[in-house]
Amino acid sequence: MGSSKPYLVLLCPRCGSVRYVKEGQKTALCLRCGYRMPLNPLKVRILLRTRSREAATEAVKKYKMKAAEAREKTKKRGARTLRLA
Numbered sequence: 369m370g371s372s373k374p375y376l377v378l379l380c381p382r383c384g385s386v387r388y389v390k391e392g393q394k395t396a397l398c399l400r401c402g403y404r405m406p407l408n409p410l411k412v413r414i415l416l417r418t419r420s421r422e423a424a425t426e427a428v429k430k431y432k433m434k435a436a437e438a439r440e441k442t443k444k445r446g447a448r449t450l451r452l453a
């Protein structure tokens with residue numbers, strides 16, 4: 369009973385995209401750049417380890433939102449610089 373494996377939320381070392389996988393796999397394919405990442409904490413950045421699938425999807429969503437916000441801020445700064453120039 370209860371032998372389900374935890375989920376890992378991790379960051380692709382090549383393109384920085386975030387996804388979650390079940391622990392126990394040796395590798396995970398990045399859905400964005402196609403890189404096959406080794407599930408090795410020394411090689412990829414693991415953001416979260418959780419037994420709850422909801423917590424894993426939530427973490428992915430939050431991370432993507434943060435990344436989008438950061439991009440948005442950079443864009444705005446760039447636009448202002450252009451206008452002033």
Ligand SMILES: [Zn+2]
Binds near residue numbers: 380381402
């Ligand atoms: Zn990638």
